[in-house]
Amino acid sequence: MSTLTLTRRRGLAAAGWLGPVVRRLGAGVAVLWAAATAAYLALLFAPGDTVDVLVGDGLDTPERRAQIVAEWGLDRSPLQQYGDYLLRLLQGDLGRSYILQRDVGEILASQIWPTIQLALTAATFGVVLALAFALTTAGRRSWLGGLVGLSELVVVSVPPFLIGILLLAVFSFTLGWFPVSGDKGLVSLVLPGLALGLPIAGVLGQVLREGLERALEEPFAVTARSRGITEWRLVARHALRHALLPAVTLTGWFTGFLLGGAIIVEAVFGRPGLGQVTVGAVTAKDLPLVMAVVLISALAYVTVSTIVDLAYLAIDPRLRRSR
Amino acid sequence: MKLRWGALTLAGVLALAACGAESGAPSAAAGGEGAGGDGGSLVWAVETQPITFNPHQWGQNKARLLVHNQFDALIARGKNGEFLPWLATSWKVSKDGLTYTFELRDDVTFHDGEKFDAASVKANLDQLVSPGYNAAVSAIQLRNFDKAEATAPHTLKVTLKAPDGLFLDFLSSPYAGQISPKSLKSAKDLKAGGVDVVGTGPFILDRFTPGQEVHYKRNPNYNWPPTGAAHQGPAHLADITYRFLPEAAVRVGALTSGQVQVIEGVPATEIALIKSDPELKLETSLNSGSAFSYYFNTSRPPFDDKRVREAFRDAVDVDAVLNSVYQGTAKRAWSVIGQGSPQFYDPSLEKTFGNNPARANQLLDEAGWKERDAEGFRVKDGKRLTVRTVNAAPFVRDRRDILAQAFQAAVKQSAGIDFQVKIVDQGTAQKAIDDNEYEIFENSRGDTDAGAALNLILPGGAAINRTKFQSDELDKLLTDASVTADLAERKELYAKAQKTVVTDEAILLPLYVPADQIAYGAGVTGITFEPVSGTPNSAYDVRIGT
Numbered sequence: 001m002s003t004l005t006l007t008r009r010r011g012l013a014a015a016g017w018l019g020p021v022v023r024r025l026g027a028g029v030a031v032l033w034a035a036a037t038a039a040y041l042a043l044l045f046a047p048g049d050t051v052d053v054l055v056g057d058g059l060d061t062p063e064r065r066a067q068i069v070a071e072w073g074l075d076r077s078p079l080q081q082y083g084d085y086l087l088r089l090l091q092g093d094l095g096r097s098y099i100l101q102r103d104v105g106e107i108l109a110s111q112i113w114p115t116i117q118l119a120l121t122a123a124t125f126g127v128v129l130a131l132a133f134a135l136t137t138a139g140r141r142s143w144l145g146g147l148v149g150l151s152e153l154v155v156v157s158v159p160p161f162l163i164g165i166l167l168l169a170v171f172s173f174t175l176g177w178f179p180v181s182g183d184k185g186l187v188s189l190v191l192p193g194l195a196l197g198l199p200i201a202g203v204l205g206q207v208l209r210e211g212l213e214r215a216l217e218e219p220f221a222v223t224a225r226s227r228g229i230t231e232w233r234l235v236a237r238h239a240l241r242h243a244l245l246p247a248v249t250l251t252g253w254f255t256g257f258l259l260g261g262a263i264i265v266e267a268v269f270g271r272p273g274l275g276q277v278t279v280g281a282v283t284a285k286d287l288p289l290v291m292a293v294v295l296i297s298a299l300a301y302v303t304v305s306t307i308v309d310l311a312y313l314a315i316d317p318r319l320r321r322s323r
Numbered sequence: 324m325k326l327r328w329g330a331l332t333l334a335g336v337l338a339l340a341a342c343g344a345e346s347g348a349p350s351a352a353a354g355g356e357g358a359g360g361d362g363g364s365l366v367w368a369v370e371t372q373p374i375t376f377n378p379h380q381w382g383q384n385k386a387r388l389l390v391h392n393q394f395d396a397l398i399a400r401g402k403n404g405e406f407l408p409w410l411a412t413s414w415k416v417s418k419d420g421l422t423y424t425f426e427l428r429d430d431v432t433f434h435d436g437e438k439f440d441a442a443s444v445k446a447n448l449d450q451l452v453s454p455g456y457n458a459a460v461s462a463i464q465l466r467n468f469d470k471a472e473a474t475a476p477h478t479l480k481v482t483l484k485a486p487d488g489l490f491l492d493f494l495s496s497p498y499a500g501q502i503s504p505k506s507l508k509s510a511k512d513l514k515a516g517g518v519d520v521v522g523t524g525p526f527i528l529d530r531f532t533p534g535q536e537v538h539y540k541r542n543p544n545y546n547w548p549p550t551g552a553a554h555q556g557p558a559h560l561a562d563i564t565y566r567f568l569p570e571a572a573v574r575v576g577a578l579t580s581g582q583v584q585v586i587e588g589v590p591a592t593e594i595a596l597i598k599s600d601p602e603l604k605l606e607t608s609l610n611s612g613s614a615f616s617y618y619f620n621t622s623r624p625p626f627d628d629k630r631v632r633e634a635f636r637d638a639v640d641v642d643a644v645l646n647s648v649y650q651g652t653a654k655r656a657w658s659v660i661g662q663g664s665p666q667f668y669d670p671s672l673e674k675t676f677g678n679n680p681a682r683a684n685q686l687l688d689e690a691g692w693k694e695r696d697a698e699g700f701r702v703k704d705g706k707r708l709t710v711r712t713v714n715a716a717p718f719v720r721d722r723r724d725i726l727a728q729a730f731q732a733a734v735k736q737s738a739g740i741d742f743q744v745k746i747v748d749q750g751t752a753q754k755a756i757d758d759n760e761y762e763i764f765e766n767s768r769g770d771t772d773a774g775a776a777l778n779l780i781l782p783g784g785a786a787i788n789r790t791k792f793q794s795d796e797l798d799k800l801l802t803d804a805s806v807t808a809d810l811a812e813r814k815e816l817y818a819k820a821q822k823t824v825v826t827d828e829a830i831l832l833p834l835y836v837p838a839d840q841i842a843y844g845a846g847v848t849g850i851t852f853e854p855v856s857g858t859p860n861s862a863y864d865v866r867i868g869t
Contacts, residue, residue, distance in 0.1 A: 067454065100374065101380075169576060272532050
């Protein structure tokens with residue numbers, strides 16, 4: 001192989017990566033803008049008036065209403081308020097929470113890290129357990145396979161809320177191995193991570209196993225077996241690559257699941273994080289905060305799906321060549 | 324290869340998690356140390372995270388116990404509702420009820436080292452009425468406030484625009500928690516409160532992790548508890564952590580497994596379990612203010628007809644419903660004012676109404692709701708006898724949704740009334756109120772002075788008068804009761820008002836008196852309730868060990 005061909009190949013490879021990345025980034029910005037606008041419209045047309053929200057539970061006088069309208073600039077047209085919102089957003093200003101009376105950016109900054117920790121832990125539990133389930137049971141009809149399949153079904157069907165309470169009852173209240181609540185280092189991440197990660201492991205495990213079993217029936221598997229390769233090596237090194245694509249496709253789903261599930265898991269375990277902030281903001285119609293949470297969720301989706309797309313390229317070289 | 328990547332990712336995540344973990348936090352169950360003497364750490368699990376730590380912005384009864392850890396008010400209240408000295412040692416009211424002169428303690432220091440004096444109280448009052456700060460307080464509680472002057476370093480003169488019998492109650496409320504004037508100016512997030520909004524209280528807020536916990540350490544210089552406190556000098560506990568655990572089952576589990584020493588908000592379903600555990604203690608206190616009641620919208624059919632209001636009330640055996648929902652733990656209410664406000668409660672209303680389905684059916688027949696449709700509901704002029712309650716989900720607590728469902732079944736069975744229970748988002752609930760599309764309004768209020776609750780709910784055009792009931796006579800009773808500070812006279816006026824709304828006009832159905840429950844480990848002592856509000860006290864008298 002000459003040096004020239006090698007350089008050309010590298011250039012091609014870079015071009016193959018660059019195009020999709022740029023396209024994805026552009027699409028990502030568009031998605032963010034659309035999400036912000038959709039959230040704005042949804043809240044605009046939701047029943048009830050922002051002034052009512054700020055008035056809260058009781059104490060409702062015309063003077064107070066007038067003060068609130070003036071304080072928050074609610075007398076401007078929705079279009080003006082929307083324009084202002086986008087402008088401020090571009091300057092990195094997420095506004096001020098109606099209810100908590102603090103800067104939204106600050107609220108999120110203080111709450112996002114515990115949620116990321118939780119989500120990453122749960123994702124790791126989910127992926128590792130799913131791989132373990134699938135690799136140990138794929139293609140073997142045994143009692144273990146049956147048991148794992150049943151467990152997968154159970155953890156998929158039971159809501160994270162209940163899984164959380166059960167985990168707490170056993171491992172915290174009875175055995176005392178883990179603390180109930182809070183953000184106190186690794187040990188406090190185990191149970192919430194499991195509560196959120198087990199349903200992911202259930203779904204992902206089923207998909208992976210099915211993919212593995214299909215791959216094991218392909219001609220290449222027969223060829224490999226005929227070369228005398230061990231069954232374990234066949235599953236782990238050859239079949240897995242084929243089974244990964246459908247599993248990776250699910251990543252988008254489980255990003256959503258992690259974001260939604262974190263809300264419940266954080267409440268059950270008394271953990272700090274975006275979850276409780278989000279619930280409060282949505283129920284109280286705390287516009288600036290809701291918009292910010294929507295943007296962050298959209299950002300998480302965009303980031304994850306970009307990574308997923310790039311992961312396709314890494315897993316399946318044919319996709320790289322065709323672009 | 325793939326497996327190795329998995330392992331690497333796991334290691335990375337765990338390392339990442341470790342970096343972000345908070346260090347130096349006290350261990351969950353640090354209780355027990357310092358038994359017999361002062362000191363020790365206590366962990367207390369609470370249900371609700373306060374929206375704000377600024378006492379001036381206070382609005383959640385559930386946050387009361389936190390406010391008085393950090394902030395002292397000018398006045399305290401005794402068991403019979405009497406006003407007791409706190410940061411104010413004495414006060415005089417002029418004959419016309421317009422001038423209040425307060426003598427203040429001269430030995431009090433804020434947590435930031437500032438001296439507490441007449442000028443700082445003035446700064447607090449001026450702040451409270453400043454535009455855009457707390458519109459509710461300036462429009463309601465301080466509507467009669469004119470000005471405050473420091474006539475001597477520790478003498479404050481307050482002038483009102485009109486006499487106000489509730490002014491002293493305001494000064495004993497969390498709203499009157501004294502904030503250092505320096506922090507009023509310099510705090511980063513004044514309205515949200517926190518570590519930089521400081522008071523003079525027995526504890527200093529030094530750490531707040533939203534969604535997780537708030538931590539207070541003892542104020543070593545504290546020596547000005549309210550009259551009636553169980554001890555003098557600094558608090559017993561070296562520090563206290565309030566952990567936010569919104570799930571009731573989790574709070575109870577945390578207590579029984581010793582991870583926390585005190586919990587607040589014990590669900591009815593767990594009370595038997597806690598009572599049967601010799602290691603645990605349970606205490607209940609009725610809240611002050613108005614009882615939890617169904618208020619009838621008298622401005623539209625069918626409740627514009629008093630007979631239908633009485634029929635709805637008589638159709639149900641309230642005791643039986645409460646028993647099935649709260650398993651014997653709820654206190655039956657008989658008036659708009661609950662038994663938690665004994666100074667104004669009118670016990671003569673007890674057992675004067677209710678649980679009389681025969682009468683209910685007779686009244687409905689008389690009111691013209693004679694026919695029945697296929698489902699057994701009463702009908703008049705082709706319209707079903709439907710009443711709706713519309714509630715915003717965030718404000719539904721105490722299993723009130725279940726209670727409403729039990730009512731739904733009861734009134735259908737005994738009187739053929741179609742009671743519809745709607746739990747919706749806040750905007751939709753507000754819209755139903757604005758459009759007058761509801762028949763029942765559910766409410767209870769935790770005001771220390773029950774009169775404050777009545778002023779908001781009963782007078783024509785009052786802030787939350789959702790019954791739309793209007794009577795000049797009733798309005799006059801309530802106004803007179805608000806102006807005078809004479810307790811005996813007020814009691815008499817409120818007795819008349821209660822009889823009017825509960826029995827004469829039947830504009831509401833009182834259900835139960837909201838209560839606070841606290842459960843705690845046997846090693847904890849000094850857990851008490853504020854006598855007038857009925858809510859848990861601050862941690863000042865709490866200690867670990869006997």
